[in-house]
Amino acid sequence: MKNWKGWLSVAVLGVFCVFLSAPQAHAAKHKKHKKHSGESVQSSQQAPAAPQGDDYVNIGKVGVGPSLDSALVPLTTEGGESEQWGTFDGRYWVNNKFGFDGGFGLGFPQISPKSSTLIALRAEGMMALKETRQNIFYADAEILPMFTSGNGSSTSFWGIQGGLGLEHAVKDMPVSFYTEWEPLSLDIFSAGGGSSSNTSFGILGGIMNFTIGLRYYF
DSSP, rough: HHHHHHHHHHHHHHHHHHHHHHHHHHHHHHHHHHHHHHHHHHHHHHHHHOTTTOOOOTTOOOEEEEEEEEEEEEOOOSOEEEEEEEEEEEEEEEESSEEEEEEEEEOOSSSSOOOOOEEEEEEEEEEEEEOOOSSSEEEEEEEEEEEETTTEEEEEEEEEEEEEEEEOOOOSSSSSEEEEEEEEEEEEEOTTTTTEEEEEEETTSSEEEEEEEEEEOO
């Protein structure tokens, strides 16, 4: 009888200990799970965002470099003369839809033999049409003012043109090359000194302008 009471006392004490320790074990398990979840969330927040699929690699970066423009300038009512000028520009793709490019530089002053200075400017907007990781195909519209002065004479040329461009990013290098073809153009040439201005408008077979350039992206 005494043995039976002793074993009953041991059983009751054991059950009491189990119930007493169960909440503590559950709390410890919950705390460990919460800590693990917090570490997972923190590590996911610190991890850099992965590139989006086929987005062009230079989106959101600033690129600088030279450009060379070639255009048919309307010097007379009978026709025009091919001119080239170089600029140093900056380019920035805001997102995978829009970008901007522009800069300034010097030209080759065939416009006026008496010219000693020719200043060329570029301002361009770009709209992406198709992109891959290394290439972006886009439509562009730009304005190209040029001014010459020297020996008491001055001339100005304003070109407004639009067309298509393709930029290629060299793989594993921060360098891109681009080319543009502008079959649509409105060109205004003014000789200054009271002379009348000359204007030409080109579509496809008319006045077509070309641009090539290089961009180093940061």
